[in-house]
Amino acid sequence: MPTAVAAAGVGTAARAGVEVRLENLRRRYGGVTALDGLNLTMAPGELVALLGPSGCGKTTALRLVAGLEQADSGRVVVAGEDVTGQPTNKRDVGMVFQAYSLFPHMTAWQNVAFGLQMRKVDTARRRKRAGDMLELVGLSGFANRFAHQLSGGQQQRVALARALAIEPKVLLLDEPLSALDAKVRARLRGSPRSS
Amino acid sequence: MSRSRRLKLQVFRVIVFLVFGAFFLVPIGAMFEFSTRGNTDTAPRTLSAWQTIFQTPDLVAAILASLALAVITSAGMLVLLVPTMIWVRLRLPRLNRVVEFLCLLPLTIPAIVLVAGLAPEYRWLSINVSESILTLAFVYLVLVLPYTYRTLHAGLAAIDVKTLSEAARSLGAGWATVMGRIIVPNMWSALLNAALLSVAVVLGEFTIANLLNYVNLQVAIALLGRANAGVSIAVAVASLMFAFILLVILSFFGRPRARVAQLEADTTLSWGQKT
Numbered sequence: 298m299p300t301a302v303a304a305a306g307v308g309t310a311a312r313a314g315v316e317v318r319l320e321n322l323r324r325r326y327g328g329v330t331a332l333d334g335l336n337l338t339m340a341p342g343e344l345v346a347l348l349g350p351s352g353c354g355k356t357t358a359l360r361l362v363a364g365l366e367q368a369d370s371g372r373v374v375v376a377g378e379d380v381t382g383q384p385t386n387k388r389d390v391g392m393v394f395q396a397y398s399l400f401p402h403m404t405a406w407q408n409v410a411f412g413l414q415m416r417k418v419d420t421a422r423r424r425k426r427a428g429d430m431l432e433l434v435g436l437s438g439f440a441n442r443f444a445h446q447l448s449g450g451q452q453q454r455v456a457l458a459r460a461l462a463i464e465p466k467v468l469l470l471d472e473p474l475s476a477l478d479a480k481v482r483a484r485l486r487g488s489p490r491s492s
Numbered sequence: 493m494s495r496s497r498r499l500k501l502q503v504f505r506v507i508v509f510l511v512f513g514a515f516f517l518v519p520i521g522a523m524f525e526f527s528t529r530g531n532t533d534t535a536p537r538t539l540s541a542w543q544t545i546f547q548t549p550d551l552v553a554a555i556l557a558s559l560a561l562a563v564i565t566s567a568g569m570l571v572l573l574v575p576t577m578i579w580v581r582l583r584l585p586r587l588n589r590v591v592e593f594l595c596l597l598p599l600t601i602p603a604i605v606l607v608a609g610l611a612p613e614y615r616w617l618s619i620n621v622s623e624s625i626l627t628l629a630f631v632y633l634v635l636v637l638p639y640t641y642r643t644l645h646a647g648l649a650a651i652d653v654k655t656l657s658e659a660a661r662s663l664g665a666g667w668a669t670v671m672g673r674i675i676v677p678n679m680w681s682a683l684l685n686a687a688l689l690s691v692a693v694v695l696g697e698f699t700i701a702n703l704l705n706y707v708n709l710q711v712a713i714a715l716l717g718r719a720n721a722g723v724s725i726a727v728a729v730a731s732l733m734f735a736f737i738l739l740v741i742l743s744f745f746g747r748p749r750a751r752v753a754q755l756e757a758d759t760t761l762s763w764g765q766k767t
Contacts, residue, residue, distance in 0.1 A: 363658075365661070385658070386661050389664075394659060397655075400660070400674055402678050411660070416664055463663060
């Protein structure tokens with residue numbers, strides 16, 4: 298049964314999309330080749346899903362785009378700029394992870410505002426933007442709850458709001474719904490696109 | 493659970509509590525009783541041994557030195573071990589075993605062997621750097637490693653360090669921010685426990701200080717015991733009580749958030765079911 302990973306060179310409401318180009322990417326883990334010369338071009342604003350069986354390198358491809366891993370060879374080009382050697386925090390790439398990744402000591406609102414704080418957005422704008430994002434994912438009434446007070450589906454929606462809040466050039470979704478049960482997964486499937 | 497079973501469990505709990513309470517309190521009570529005896533069997537009870545603590549300048553200096561050593565060692569341990577362990581877990585997992593081995597090594601080396609190796613170093617230190625007792629912090633830092641490593645390791649294992657740090661990094665956080673604002677706040681109780689263990693080890697350390705000719709709290713108590721047993725026992729009780737009070741204070745440090753979270757969780761339930 299193939300699993301799916303969605304990756305997108307997206308345009309968010311406030312920002313036009315950018316082109317993402319993966320050029321001849323190679324990545325090996327010991328004796329296992331995860332990626333063997335991957336070439337892929339994503340047009341600005343395009344929503345691309347990588348489909349394939351478990352272990353075929355979908356997550357590796359996303360992690361290379363995010364800068365969470367380094368390629369053995371090849372290039373990652375975002376908006377015409379070679380970002381292959383850039384650290385993750387300088388890439389302007391938002392990511393929603395497969396595992397629950399909300400910061401447990403922060404409320405939903407603080408989680409969403411974190412990326413904005415890192416970008417030194419002033420308090421008033423931060424507050425408004427985080428509020429807007431939570432409203433977008435239908436969780437404005439849950440702003441003051443901690444991760445352990447949210448269900449799995451709610452946590453992943455907050456994670457999506459957190460990734461969208463920073464208006465990234467590229468948004469990466471690494472099987473964000475796979476940890477949820479089938480019913481909730483079916484209900485949330487449309488939310489990344491509508492966001 | 494049936495009512496009789498609940499009652500039995502309650503009785504069992506009380507008995508366990510009383511037995512353990514007696515196990516800890518009886519020796520301390522006996523020590524306190526001894527420290528308040530008069531000079532003869534018929535003499536009335538007196539607190540003169542306790543008053544003498546503050547009138548013995550060497551003892552006060554030893555207490556202050558031990559407290560300073562406890563603070564320096566705890567701070568040094570946290571500064572050294574926390575970033576190292578986080579970094580190894582995130583970036584150099586292959587070194588995990590090596591760091592664990594190095595941290596647990598002091599447990600296997602008897603203090604006398606440690607001193608045999610350290611004596612030349614401390615001779616050099618006392619001639620070229622300082623004769624201060626605070627230089628003992630270097631060796632105490634090594635001594636506390638096994639205990640604090642285990643505590644911090646458990647704290648780190650309780651959170652998904654990798655995913656949290658990757659999430660923070662993708663949101664624009666640098667490594668210092670990841671450690672200071674994401675990882676550390678989520679292992680707060682492990683940090684407090686590690687600090688407490690360091691304080692307990694340092695306040696109870698006798699062998700190394702004695703063999704290296706430094707007078708810390710335990711050495712001062714031993715020296716005093718030869719001249720005035722009542723005062724030495726009074727100081728021992730005081731140091732035990734100090735460690736106990738510290739333990740209680742530190743255990744309350746970690747609580748407010750948990751209580752707030754619980755309160756909010758209760759409120760959540762009244763708002764309705766999670767979706």
